[in-house]
Amino acid sequence: MTKEKENKPTLEAAEAAVRTLLDWIGEDPDRKGLVRTPARVIKSFGDWYSGYDEDPAAILGSSFPDAGAYKDMVALVDINFESHCEHHMAPFIGMAHVAYVPDGRVVGVSKIVKVVNAFAKRLQVQEKLTQQIADCINDELKPKGVAVVLQASHECMTTRGVYKNNIRMVTSAMLGCFQDNEKVRTEFLSMIDAKTA
Ligand SMILES: [Zn+2]
Known part of the structure; x- marks a missing residue:
């Protein structure tokens, strides 16, 4: 790529x-x-903009079959990220929360962080960034489901334009069991709530 x-x-x-x-x-x-x-x-x-030199799919290429057949959710909350909006080239900075339910393949958790960074270190819109992270994990690990929630403050809103300080934009992408199974989705969202309450 x-x-x-x-x-x-x-x-x-x-x-x-x-x-x-x-x-x-x-x-x-x-x-x-x-x-x-x-x-x-x-x-x-x-x-x-170092993300243009990264291939996020290749980062997940080192996934491996999980001998122990771990079946529950793997969640990473509070992955801090910095990106730049493609409309103003202004920073937007926040937290990514990522979870997946494996279906036989797992990956080292640092790889998930690297995938977030590889997409974030480009010109982005938050909605697209959220979806790209979810799709990449879904395509490469083929898990039972993936969930990505991003919360970020956009400097194009805080330092110019509408000058609103405390707005955090929240976006989410829910795939597979996170979309179909309310219990799984709620479990993930409650982890985020517990961290941000
Ligand atoms: Zn902007």
């Missing part, structure tokens, strides 16, 4: 674009404090 983009601009071109933006907001890109800023911004982009 991951492939180097054709006709990708050079590093110099990317830094020049930041310099143009500095100029555009009324700054002097040549003043002392700003000389290295374009380079720093592009280096930061390397962290914020």
Whole structure:
């Protein structure tokens, strides 16, 4: 899935674009404090958008048959994540809660965290991010069900636009038994409630 983009601009071109933006907001890109800023911004982009170099499906490729046939829910709550909205390139920051009920295959829990990061470190909308995490786990582990809940604060709402500080956007994707079985779904949601009450 991951492939180097054709006709990708050079590093110099990317830094020049930041310099143009500095100029555009009324700054002097040549003043002392700003000389290295374009380079720093592009280096930061390397962290914020590192997900384009990751293949989330491959991360889960190391799943293994579960000899003990563990049948109950595996849940990870409070996975902190940082992403950027594709509308404003503003950060949205929050918690991901992910659960699945295995059907013979399990994966190291750190891989789930890596999948969250691989999708989050791209330009995103929260709804899409939620669904992508759920679909990827569903496709690769083929579990009985997957649940993903994301709670995040969007800086495009808190620092601009409507200027609302305390809004947290909550999105969820429920697949398989989390959709069909109310008991399983409630068990997962009560774990999240217990953490956020
Ligand atoms: Zn936004």
